[in-house]
Amino acid sequence: MIEKEPSEVSVGRADFVHQWPASRVVFGPGKISVAVSEAARFGTRFAVIHDPTAQSAAxxxxxxxxxxxxxxxxxxxxHVPVQAVTEAVxxxxxxxxxxxxxxxxxxATGLAKGVARELALPLVAVPTTYAGSEMTSIWGHTEGGKKTTxxxxxVRPRTVVYDPELTLDLPPAISVTSGVNAIAHCVEAMYAPESSPMTRVAAAEGIRSMSRALPGILDEPRDVAVRGFALxxxxxSGWSLEVSTTGLHHKLCHILGGLLDLPHSPLHTVLLPYAVAHIAPAAKAETRIVLESLGLTGPVTDAGGLIWERxxxxxxxxxxxxxxxxxxDVERTxxxxxxxxxxxxxxxxxIGASGLRDVILTAFKGDRPAA
Structure with missing residues (x-):
C-alpha cells in the first residue's frame, strides 16, 4: 500500500501566487458546430490551420x-520549425x-501560436488530441536542432472548443501516448514550486481522468463518453501546465525533441518514468498523490518503476x-x-551531469527505473 503521512499537499501551502488563465472553454459532443460563432466574436475573416487528420473538421x-x-x-x-512559421505568417x-x-x-496548435505571436491575432483552438497546449500561453519552435520555448x-487561445467526437478516429496507440503526454503535464504541475493548492487539485483530477480513460479507449476506441473523459x-492537464512551470521532464523532452526530431508524445511517454524516478525521493508527498491518482499502489521510492510497468x-x-x-545519438545527447x-x-x-547520463542511458535501453 502507499504510505500515508502528513504533507504540504494534504494540508495546503501558505506561500503561493495564483493567476487564473483567461481562456473560454466550450466542451461537449458536437461542439464543432460553434467553432465559427466563437471565432466570429473576434472578427469575420478567418485563417484555418489544421493537421491532415483534421481535414473533415476543417x-x-x-x-x-x-x-x-x-x-x-x-x-x-x-516541434514547429521556424521556416513553417515564417511561411504561415x-x-x-x-x-x-x-x-x-x-x-x-x-x-497544429503550435504553428497557429507561432502565427498569433507574430501577428497578434486572436486564436480559437479546436484540439483533436490530448496535447493540452491549447490551454497555455507557451509557444515553441525549432531551428538548427534546438527547441526554443x-x-x-x-498565443493563448481566446476560446477552446473541446469536442470528443473529433477524437474518435485517433488511433488507440496514439491516444495512449497523447494521454500520457497530458499526464506528464499534471505530474510536473504537482512538483512545480509555483503551483498553488488549486493547481494541485486540478492536476490530480487530470491524472485521474486520463488514467481511467486510457484503458477504456483501448477496449472501445469509439466510445464518445470515454473519449470525453480523456479530453x-x-x-x-493544459490548465495545470499554464499555471505552473516545467521541470526536468519537459526540459529533457525539448532537448531530445529538438536535437533528434523524435515523435513528441511517445518521447514524453518514454521519459516520464525516468524523470519521476529521479524526482520522487525529493518530493514524496507529491509523488504519493501522483500514484494514487494513477490508481497505483506501491512505495513512493519505486514510483518510476510502477509508472513504467503501467x-x-x-x-x-x-x-x-x-x-x-x-x-x-546517445553520447551527443x-x-x-x-x-x-x-x-x-x-x-x-x-540533477548533475552523472545523473543526466544515467537517466538518458537507462531510458535509451528501456530498463525499468530502479527504486
Missing part, C-alpha cells in the same frame, strides 16, 4: 463560415485574416531506442543535455 468549419475562411493551411510539422498576412482557428493536435499572452483530462500494460513505448533514437541542464537548479531535485 471542411465543416469552412462550410459554417460561409466564405469567411480566407486562408487555409493543412500541413504542419512536429506570410499566407495569413496576405489573406488579411482577423482571427485564427486551429484544428488538430499539438503541432517561451510564454506570451498573445476532460487533457483540458485539466506503460507496458498500456502497450506504450518504454525506450528511446523504440521511438527512433540510435545508439550513435548526453553532452547536449549536460550543457543545458547540469547543475541548473531544477526543483524539486537538481
Amino acid at each position: 471542411d465543416r468549419v469552412a462550410s459554417d463560415a460561409r466564405g469567411g475562411v480566407r486562408a487555409r493551411i493543412g500541413e504542419v510539422a512536429q 506570410a499566407i495569413v498576412r496576405g489573406a488579411r485574416a482577423e482571427v485564427l482557428i486551429c484544428i488538430g493536435g499539438g503541432s 517561451g510564454r506570451a499572452e498573445t 476532460r483530462g487533457a483540458w485539466l 506503460h507496458r500494460l498500456l502497450g506504450a513505448p518504454t525506450s528511446l531506442a523504440e521511438i527512433g533514437m540510435r545508439e550513435a 548526453i553532452a547536449e543535455a549536460s550543457a543545458a541542464l547540469a547543475d541548473r537548479p531544477l526543483p524539486p531535485r537538481p
